[in-house]
Amino acid sequence: MFYREAGDFKTSYTDDSQTFPIRFDRYRYYAVLVAAFAVVPFVINDYWVNAVFLPFLIYAIAAIGLNILVGYCGQVSLGTGGFMAVGAYACYKLMTGFPEVSIFFHIILAGGITAAVCVLFGLPSLRIKGFYLAVATLAAQFFLVWLFNRVGWFYNYSASGQINAPERTIAGVPVTGAETAPWAAYLFCLVFVVASAIIARNLTRGMAGRKWMAIRDMDIAAEIIGVNPLKAKLSAFAASGFFVGISGALFFAVYLGAVEVGEAFGINKSFLVLFMVIIGGLGSIFGSFAGAAFLVLLPVLLKNVLVGGLGWPTDLAAHLELIIVGALIIVFLVAEPHGLAQLWRVAKEKLRLWPFPH
Amino acid sequence: MKLKLMATALAAAMVAGPAMAELTIVDTSYRTGPYAANGIPFSDGYQDYFTLLNERDGGIGGERINLVECETGYNTEKGVECYESTKGAGNGALVYQPLSTGITYQLIPKATADGIPLHTMGYGRTSAKNGSVFKWVFNYPANYWDGASHAITHILNENGGDISDRKIALVYHNSAYGKEPIRTLENLAEKHGYELMLLPVDHPGQEQKSQWLQIRRERPDNVIMWGWGVMNQVAIQEAVNIRYPMDQFIGIWWSGSENDVKAAGARADGYKALTFHNLGDEYPVYDDIREYVVGSGNAAGAGDQIGSVLYNRGMYAAMLAAEAIKTAQEMHGVSSINADQMRDGMENLEMTEEKMAALGLPNFGPEFTVSCENHGGNGFGAVSQWDAEAGEFELITDYYQSDQEIISKLVAEDSQQFAEENGIEPRC
Numbered sequence: 001m002f003y004r005e006a007g008d009f010k011t012s013y014t015d016d017s018q019t020f021p022i023r024f025d026r027y028r029y030y031a032v033l034v035a036a037f038a039v040v041p042f043v044i045n046d047y048w049v050n051a052v053f054l055p056f057l058i059y060a061i062a063a064i065g066l067n068i069l070v071g072y073c074g075q076v077s078l079g080t081g082g083f084m085a086v087g088a089y090a091c092y093k094l095m096t097g098f099p100e101v102s103i104f105f106h107i108i109l110a111g112g113i114t115a116a117v118c119v120l121f122g123l124p125s126l127r128i129k130g131f132y133l134a135v136a137t138l139a140a141q142f143f144l145v146w147l148f149n150r151v152g153w154f155y156n157y158s159a160s161g162q163i164n165a166p167e168r169t170i171a172g173v174p175v176t177g178a179e180t181a182p183w184a185a186y187l188f189c190l191v192f193v194v195a196s197a198i199i200a201r202n203l204t205r206g207m208a209g210r211k212w213m214a215i216r217d218m219d220i221a222a223e224i225i226g227v228n229p230l231k232a233k234l235s236a237f238a239a240s241g242f243f244v245g246i247s248g249a250l251f252f253a254v255y256l257g258a259v260e261v262g263e264a265f266g267i268n269k270s271f272l273v274l275f276m277v278i279i280g281g282l283g284s285i286f287g288s289f290a291g292a293a294f295l296v297l298l299p300v301l302l303k304n305v306l307v308g309g310l311g312w313p314t315d316l317a318a319h320l321e322l323i324i325v326g327a328l329i330i331v332f333l334v335a336e337p338h339g340l341a342q343l344w345r346v347a348k349e350k351l352r353l354w355p356f357p358h
Numbered sequence: 359m360k361l362k363l364m365a366t367a368l369a370a371a372m373v374a375g376p377a378m379a380e381l382t383i384v385d386t387s388y389r390t391g392p393y394a395a396n397g398i399p400f401s402d403g404y405q406d407y408f409t410l411l412n413e414r415d416g417g418i419g420g421e422r423i424n425l426v427e428c429e430t431g432y433n434t435e436k437g438v439e440c441y442e443s444t445k446g447a448g449n450g451a452l453v454y455q456p457l458s459t460g461i462t463y464q465l466i467p468k469a470t471a472d473g474i475p476l477h478t479m480g481y482g483r484t485s486a487k488n489g490s491v492f493k494w495v496f497n498y499p500a501n502y503w504d505g506a507s508h509a510i511t512h513i514l515n516e517n518g519g520d521i522s523d524r525k526i527a528l529v530y531h532n533s534a535y536g537k538e539p540i541r542t543l544e545n546l547a548e549k550h551g552y553e554l555m556l557l558p559v560d561h562p563g564q565e566q567k568s569q570w571l572q573i574r575r576e577r578p579d580n581v582i583m584w585g586w587g588v589m590n591q592v593a594i595q596e597a598v599n600i601r602y603p604m605d606q607f608i609g610i611w612w613s614g615s616e617n618d619v620k621a622a623g624a625r626a627d628g629y630k631a632l633t634f635h636n637l638g639d640e641y642p643v644y645d646d647i648r649e650y651v652v653g654s655g656n657a658a659g660a661g662d663q664i665g666s667v668l669y670n671r672g673m674y675a676a677m678l679a680a681e682a683i684k685t686a687q688e689m690h691g692v693s694s695i696n697a698d699q700m701r702d703g704m705e706n707l708e709m710t711e712e713k714m715a716a717l718g719l720p721n722f723g724p725e726f727t728v729s730c731e732n733h734g735g736n737g738f739g740a741v742s743q744w745d746a747e748a749g750e751f752e753l754i755t756d757y758y759q760s761d762q763e764i765i766s767k768l769v770a771e772d773s774q775q776f777a778e779e780n781g782i783e784p785r786c
Contacts, residue, residue: 046442046445047442047443047446050438050439050442051438051439051442051443055435149532149558159537159538159540159541159772160459160463160483160534160537160538161533161534161537162460162463162534164463164467164779166779166780167780177467178467178468178470178471179471255438256434256435256438256464257464257467257468258463258464258466258467259434260434260460260463260533260534262532262533262560262561263433263434263460263533263561264434264435266561300439303429303439304443307428307429313427314387314389314427314428314429315389315390315394315398315429315659317429318389318390318429318431319390
């Protein structure tokens with residue numbers, strides 16, 4: 001009944017190759033956008049923004065970035081935390097160095113700087129693959145965290161080694177700092193999320209994305225048919241770094257406001273984003289959102305149910321949370337190795353025939 | 359999937375509605391993760407004291423206390439979530455005691471904007487001592503810079519007042535917390551002429567072989583430690599392993615609890631740690647805690663921490679909060695105070711010996727007065743030493759004041775910088 005293509009005729013190639021070719025799907029997408037931009041900002045409060053929406057949106061950008069590298073280009077990276085730190089520190093240096101420039105451009109520039117750093121650390125990918133590349137990017141993770149902790153210039157020689165986001169406004173409305181209204185922070189991140197998703201979607205279905213996927217599926221074959229591995233791999237690192245950098249900048253400037261590199265961008269962060277990508281679905285933009293939602297919202301939900309709803313002790317709830325999230329990850333991956341995105345695809349197939357499957 | 363999750367989350371958030379009570383105290387504890395060994399006793403002490411007030415006196419000034427606990431895991435993201443979810447609990451949270459310097463840095467701007475006081479007792483941002491700039495942040499009775507000075511003064515006293523030929527190493531948690539004392543120690547090094555050696559340890563601190571190898575090679579005369587959680591145990595074990603003289607090893611007050619030294623066994627004997635309150639359970643208040651809290655089965659956690667160093671500290675923090683509530687109630691003539699009035703209570707708090715004795719805690723902590731200019735107390739502290747045989751820390755010095763000459767200059771500089779960055783006009 002839903003998601004049926006019957007009667008949905010396309011008369012041009014543009015129509016036929018759009019992201020949501022099925023009319024029902026397209027309207028659903030528009031409805032989500034309208035709700036996200038025009039409804040949610042009016043109903044959310046501090047708690048919903050800071051505990052649910054901001055982390056979800058920001059991790060979704062990071063997951064999109066990592067998905068380009070791991071899911072589309074097949075280059076395993078464990079350096080996401082470090083690259084997010086590059087975005088955060090680049091944003092901080094730009095914010096404090098050029099206070100007159102809009103924060104919007106600082107965040108984009110921070111993405112650009114991260115892309116450059118990411119390309120640098122992506123160079124070894126031309127010679128090493130798979131697990132060995134994972135180890136090389138792991139080195140990037142530790143090196144970058146060490147660097148930001150060690151060199152005072154990055155944190156403007158503050159006594160604590162922390163970086164703090166000063167207040168910055170867009171059209172007079174603060175989007176960073178303590179005075180930020182919940183809706184402003186939310187909308188600011190939402191704009192970046194939607195733009196990132198659209199750019200990533202178009203990158204991955206265009207020439208660049210096809211090259212990445214060719215490299216992922218078999219790099220020697222790709223080289224034989226004329227894909228330049230140097231350009232393809234490094235462009236994947238650059239695109240990935242760009243999005244990860246943006247998410248790191250937003251994570252620091254809008255979400256947390258003050259950041260300590262070892263704690264906020266440690267190895268745990270790299271794994272968290274990698275899990276999001278794997279659980280959400282490798283090589284899927286929707287999967288990035290689904291994975292981020294799963295790993296950000298589930299712990300908050302469990303905490304609210306166990307502590308708030310059932311009144312259990314907080315330590316018991318915290319331990320159970322780890323067990324339940326871990327168990328669910330295993331269950332999901334056993335039941336559907338291609339992640340939540342594949343579950344969604346299957347659900348759509350089923351809905352198409354529902355309620356008469358035969 | 360996502361929508362369904364969010365709908366359930368919404369439903370859960372609604373179920374978790376406020377329990378109506380008059381005075382809401384939030385305990386942002388951590389009973390899980392690498393810092394749990396230290397987080398549990400502090401949180402138990404903090405909660406038990408409020409439970410005692412509820413059970414014995416029916417609350418404070420006739421108002422019962424609504425205790426809300428939230429698990430942060432010493433993680434800043436969870437800390438933010440906790441803060442946002444609890445700040446509106448009941449009639450609004452009165453005070454936050456995050457017990458984490460990282461979370462404190464996070465909360466200073468947020469709490470200032472929301473108008474909720476923060477009490478960062480012996481941790482957090484040291485320059486918050488300048489209440490003229492940090493209106494909502496309090497760090498009495500002592501702060502990290504006081505602690506650094508206490509340690510150096512103790513070494514001075516041990517060595518007849520001359521330490522110009524000594525080499526002192528600082529082993530610190532490589533985070534905002536551990537970096538706090540560096541500037542003070544550098545300034546003190548200029549004054550006293552000792553050589554300072556910095557050895558950072560990365561979170562969570564389980565891996566310290568290379569730092570202690572360096573100590574073994576360079577043989578510093580004294581080691582000062584700024585550690586927390588599992589880092590303390592590992593450092594003390596490593597010091598024992600390289601046979602470092604334990605009486606030359608001084609930890610900050612966060613590195614001086616029983617959990618930290620017990621693992622290293624008898625050879626940890628003689629390890630020193632700073633403190634800003636007394637130790638042991640030889641106080642009348644503990645009889646009441648045993649009777650009203652443990653006896654009635656309301657003890658927080660497993661109830662096995664009573665009298666330990668960090669339990670005492672948690673209880674001390676709760677006692678200071680309760681006294682601030684009393685002060686606020688007297689000042690404003692209402693028993694059901696709000697966060698704004700709580701702040702006034704904290705700013706006019708006066709801790710005297712009579713007050714503490716009346717509470718069943720005679721001579722438990724230093725006397726101090728809080729004022730608009732001074733949110734940090736007078737910087738008194740003492741040194742305690744671990745007696746492995748008796749299994750307890752014992753005070754080996756009287757309370758003495760930190761080097762105010764150096765510290766007040768540093769506080770003024772740092773708070774001035776903060777005021778400029780954030781466009782704050784000093785209040786007084």
